[in-house]
Amino acid sequence: MSNAQSLDIPEDLQEDDRPKWDNKFQYILSCIGFAVGLGNVWRFPYLCQIYGGGAFLIPYFIALVFEGIPLFHLELAIGQSMRKGSIGVWNNISPYLGGVGIGSLMVSFLVSLYYNTILAWVMWYFVNSFQEPLPWSICPLNGNRTGYIEECHKSTSVNYFWYRRALNISSDITDSGNLQWWLVLCLASSWAIVYICIIRGIESTGKAIYVTATFPYLVLTIFLIRGLTLPGATEGLVYLFTPNLNILKNPRVWLDAATQIFFSLSLAFGGLIAFSSYNSQKNDCEKDAVTIAVVNSMTSIYASIPIFSVLGFKAITGHWDCLDRNIISIINEFDLPDQSILRDNYTAWLEFLNTTHPKKIAGLKLRNCDLQEFLDQSASGTGLAFIVFTEAIILMPGSQGWAVLFFIMLFSLGLSSMFGNIEGILTPLSEVRIISKSVPKEVLSGIICLISFVTALCFTLRSGSYWLEVFDSYAGSLPLLIISFFEVTGVVYVYGIKRFSDDVKWMTGRQPNFYWQVSWRIISPLLMLIVFIAFVTLQTQKQPSYGAWNPKYEGFPMKEEKDYPAWILAICVLLVVIPCISIPTVAFYHLIKRVLGRRKRKDLNPVNTLSMAPQEN
Amino acid sequence: MLGVLLLVFSLVALAHAELCRPDAQNAFKVRLSIKTALGDNAYAWDASEEYLFKAMVAFAMRRYSNKETTQISNVLLCNMTERVSFWFVVTDSSKNVTTVPGSEVEAAIRMNRNRINSAFLLTDNTLQFLKISSTLSPPIEPTVPVWLIVFSVVLCLVGAGILFLVLSGIRQRRKNNNESAENGDLEDKCDTPVTTENGIPCDILDLKTGRINGVYTADDERFTPL
Numbered sequence: 001m002s003n004a005q006s007l008d009i010p011e012d013l014q015e016d017d018r019p020k021w022d023n024k025f026q027y028i029l030s031c032i033g034f035a036v037g038l039g040n041v042w043r044f045p046y047l048c049q050i051y052g053g054g055a056f057l058i059p060y061f062i063a064l065v066f067e068g069i070p071l072f073h074l075e076l077a078i079g080q081s082m083r084k085g086s087i088g089v090w091n092n093i094s095p096y097l098g099g100v101g102i103g104s105l106m107v108s109f110l111v112s113l114y115y116n117t118i119l120a121w122v123m124w125y126f127v128n129s130f131q132e133p134l135p136w137s138i139c140p141l142n143g144n145r146t147g148y149i150e151e152c153h154k155s156t157s158v159n160y161f162w163y164r165r166a167l168n169i170s171s172d173i174t175d176s177g178n179l180q181w182w183l184v185l186c187l188a189s190s191w192a193i194v195y196i197c198i199i200r201g202i203e204s205t206g207k208a209i210y211v212t213a214t215f216p217y218l219v220l221t222i223f224l225i226r227g228l229t230l231p232g233a234t235e236g237l238v239y240l241f242t243p244n245l246n247i248l249k250n251p252r253v254w255l256d257a258a259t260q261i262f263f264s265l266s267l268a269f270g271g272l273i274a275f276s277s278y279n280s281q282k283n284d285c286e287k288d289a290v291t292i293a294v295v296n297s298m299t300s301i302y303a304s305i306p307i308f309s310v311l312g313f314k315a316i317t318g319h320w321d322c323l324d325r326n327i328i329s330i331i332n333e334f335d336l337p338d339q340s341i342l343r344d345n346y347t348a349w350l351e352f353l354n355t356t357h358p359k360k361i362a363g364l365k366l367r368n369c370d371l372q373e374f375l376d377q378s379a380s381g382t383g384l385a386f387i388v389f390t391e392a393i394i395l396m397p398g399s400q401g402w403a404v405l406f407f408i409m410l411f412s413l414g415l416s417s418m419f420g421n422i423e424g425i426l427t428p429l430s431e432v433r434i435i436s437k438s439v440p441k442e443v444l445s446g447i448i449c450l451i452s453f454v455t456a457l458c459f460t461l462r463s464g465s466y467w468l469e470v471f472d473s474y475a476g477s478l479p480l481l482i483i484s485f486f487e488v489t490g491v492v493y494v495y496g497i498k499r500f501s502d503d504v505k506w507m508t509g510r511q512p513n514f515y516w517q518v519s520w521r522i523i524s525p526l527l528m529l530i531v532f533i534a535f536v537t538l539q540t541q542k543q544p545s546y547g548a549w550n551p552k553y554e555g556f557p558m559k560e561e562k563d564y565p566a567w568i569l570a571i572c573v574l575l576v577v578i579p580c581i582s583i584p585t586v587a588f589y590h591l592i593k594r595v596l597g598r599r600k601r602k603d604l605n606p607v608n609t610l611s612m613a614p615q616e617n
Numbered sequence: 618m619l620g621v622l623l624l625v626f627s628l629v630a631l632a633h634a635e636l637c638r639p640d641a642q643n644a645f646k647v648r649l650s651i652k653t654a655l656g657d658n659a660y661a662w663d664a665s666e667e668y669l670f671k672a673m674v675a676f677a678m679r680r681y682s683n684k685e686t687t688q689i690s691n692v693l694l695c696n697m698t699e700r701v702s703f704w705f706v707v708t709d710s711s712k713n714v715t716t717v718p719g720s721e722v723e724a725a726i727r728m729n730r731n732r733i734n735s736a737f738l739l740t741d742n743t744l745q746f747l748k749i750s751s752t753l754s755p756p757i758e759p760t761v762p763v764w765l766i767v768f769s770v771v772l773c774l775v776g777a778g779i780l781f782l783v784l785s786g787i788r789q790r791r792k793n794n795n796e797s798a799e800n801g802d803l804e805d806k807c808d809t810p811v812t813t814e815n816g817i818p819c820d821i822l823d824l825k826t827g828r829i830n831g832v833y834t835a836d837d838e839r840f841t842p843l
Contacts, residue, residue: 127764127771185768192775199782332648335698339652442786 018083019202020278026206028288030275031076033213033416035266035296038118038385041413045240045304046380047260051253052244057301059248059257064297067527068261070519071484072272073289074491079273080285081503085427086270089277090490097490099586101428103483104270106579108424110475111269113452114468115421116194117459118382119414120187122407124166125386127186129403136161137394155557158391163549166386170462171550173470174565177462184460191453197415198422198445201430202278205419212412212419219409220303223402227309230396236312239375240304255538258531263477265296268484271420274427284508286516307389314392315374322369326350329364382465385410422448466546470564473544474572479579481535485528486583492520544569636716637693637706643719645726646747648702654743662701666737667694670705673733674726678707678717681725686710723749 021027048056082089087101128135139152139160147153152160163169170177197208227233247253266272276285320343327341330353341349354361379388393402425448429435435444459468491500497520505511512520547559564572637644647670652659660666671692678687691710697703707717726733726749734744 123771124764127767130767131763185772189768189772189775192772192779196775196778196782199779200786204782331700332702335700335702337652337699338650338701440786440790442783 018278020280021202022206024283026209027275027279028292029213030202030205030209030416030419031272031288031292032295033209034271034275034420035264035292035417036213036216036299036413037264037266037417038410038414039260039264040296040300041303041307041410042382042384043380044260044264044300045307046378046384047256048304049240049308049378051250051256052242052247053239054241054243055245055247056253056257059254060261060297063254063258063261063527064293066519066523067258067531068265068267068297069290069293070516070524071262071267071488071528072265072293073286073516074488074520075267075272076276076285076289077500077504077507078491079276080279080281080283081507083277083281085277085429085431086273086424087428088431089273093490093495095590096587097486097494097583098590099583100483100486100490101270102582102586103479103579104268104273105425105428106582107475107479107483108269108271108421109452110471110575110579112418112421112425113456114459114471114476115414116190116418116452117187117456117464117468119190119411119418120183120460121166121382121386122410122414123186123190124182125390126404126407126411129400129407132400134390134394134399134403135165136390137399151551154551156391158387158394159557161390162386167465168462169465169549171548171552171560172562173463173466173546173548173568175463179457179460180462180464183464184457187456187460188453191449191456194415194418194422195446195449198419198426198449199442201426201441201445202275202423205423209416209419212416215412216409217299219405220306222405223306223310224302226396226402227306227313230309230313232313232316233309234312235316235371235375236308236310237305239312240308251534252538255531255534258527259477259481259535261297262484262531263480264300265293266417266420268480268487269421270424270428274423275420277427281507286504286508286510286512307384310389310392310396311378312375314388314395315371315377317395318374319369319371322367322374326364326366326369329366330361333360333364466548469546470568470572471575475575475579478532478535478539478576481528481532482580482583485525485532488520488525488528492525497521544572636708637695637704639696639704641704641706641716643716643722644704644706645719645722645749646702646704648700648745648747649737649739650743650745651701651737651739654739667697669736670694673729673736674705674707674722677725677729677733678722681721681728719748 021030048054078089078093082092084092085101086104087098090101091098136158139148139157141147142149149160151164155163167183168177168180196204197212198205276288279285323343323346327343327346330336330349331338331341334353334357350361350366377388389406390403393399393406396402422445426445429448430441430444458464461467491497497517500520501512501517543563545561545563548562550556550560553560635641639646649662651662668689671689671694674692675687675689678691679685687707688710691708692705693708694703694705707722709715709717726746730741734740737744
């Protein structure tokens, strides 16, 4: 006997007024756009580089096969079968698990706050890329025009532009300062752009996604062609992909591969559930899941090629600059003819001069120019995009065009991910009965964008970048792992793997095979648990600290390591706890309701305890 | 006579040598990097180029002081190296065997740096006067910051987009409302699905107290009261 929760509902009873995708391609593209985000461009290449290049691909693919794809398929399947947003889906699976949906909603909200702030920064750089010369290529002059501003002179012009002209960062997270008006403007326009695209839910994002999901691939290809023709590209690529198999013995590599796959696929946000809920039920979600997850990983690898070509170019230019400076010093000191020492015979000359005039050479204080050292200067995250890559762009001819292209690409990558985040908020909210049905979709999405914009203003303070780091490390990491663990155990053990497999068979036409059964039942939950424990262990091992940009620090331009004060640590804990607390809270609430309900029924019917009372839905 | 002349010459030469030597007072070191600047079109540094240099320095001094007293012979070069670097000093023709103060020379060179550079097809970096720092030219600031212009364009597009979408949404909704008003009462009845059981709405049947059926109430009197 099947009750309403499993899927024997004949098709004509399905809600016909639920919005749906114009075509399958729109749906696939939306999921790909959601999964492919900024992390594919600035996190994966960095991990590849520090974890032994090509060797990192091994744990990465193992994590993809045993953790990424099964969880992805699970989310798509439950969304498609139950045709509701995350809250509705989890209430359907079991009322005790309703908190999982609420948790997803809150995490989506917290993440979209800071994610759009990053897009605001990208927009700031974009509007500044139309100048000749690029504003981050030169240091501004100081007051009496005798030299450059000291902060810029000691660090680099690129660093100065990022920390001073863009963020106007304070030297401590507790020193909030004022709202930076240019960032407020950029943030307002980012949220306005997001609003335009999600104004009517998937009707509007479906149209926007054709551009925002495909444009990054176009730009990456252009950068690939340009990057491969730059000098130093081969050094960069060789450095990136040279496998160092010894690195696999380090458990940290496996953990980072697992977390990278997990965060890269945007699981546990509720966005995927929302997207697939707009599908027709007879859709092959298994094929979709495998396709999208593989495309996401391929995009990461594809993106790392132009990134590392350009970084190789930057490294070799830095190396040549170092050599040139040394050569000039030697030529000036020994009054040798101009251009007598070239980069090729520099080492030969240096050895010769060292034997004949060692004291003079020592007195010159020549810097040791090692190409490896330049290649090792890696960065991930905002450091890669706004400091390292922008520095490389200055060196390329036609830098304005490359800068504009690069920042439009980053903006569309982030925008398509924002669609998924906001859908993860919009869809469940429009189904929960708190908001009346008469509120038009435009107003609901407008209110969400407005509330998010006002809340995100805290990231435009002078300490905003530090706060963003806090949000990224705490709200955007641990709660997702927890929610995903409850997702997979909830579906497999509470809903029942047999029932779930039957649902999938009804939708796709074939029973999930041995790989899916084993992954869902054992491997994925186990992996999620291990990853969660390892992650927590690593986070709690050392006192959480952050790197502050303090011009008055003696080690400047190195960042000053500061510890978070207690009240900020409390906020970090809150950021983790608040999304997750809904899971036990809702379960507890339903438990209490059931216990009280049973007691009330016993009081009403002291004789008859047969289950004539309607079952709790 | 010849001997006296020779003596005078050697004295002058000696004096010149005294005036122009590395690290002498009011002397400046010059360094040229011709090959770096011109590559294949580099010219060789020879006596004629030295003559041109002396002429340019004399020109600079004349321009600066506005008196036409400095002669090419007043500019002395010494310590020529293969680097191409040398020292030079400017003597004062009015007073014997003295050099023009370094500050004057510096000011004169700075004022005419562009002319001197272009005479040799070089730049500030490739024709270096070691003690004379070039004033850094400020970056060109346009009257309206460029980023503001681009930003306004973006904002206008975004604003126009929002306005268009909201207005078209309102128009669509008004059209839908008009259509539904035409279909009228039939739609209203179907809107709220009322569960029915045998044609009787269920919420009436749900009354806990029950409904008194008039057929049976009359029969109460059939039974004898206890």
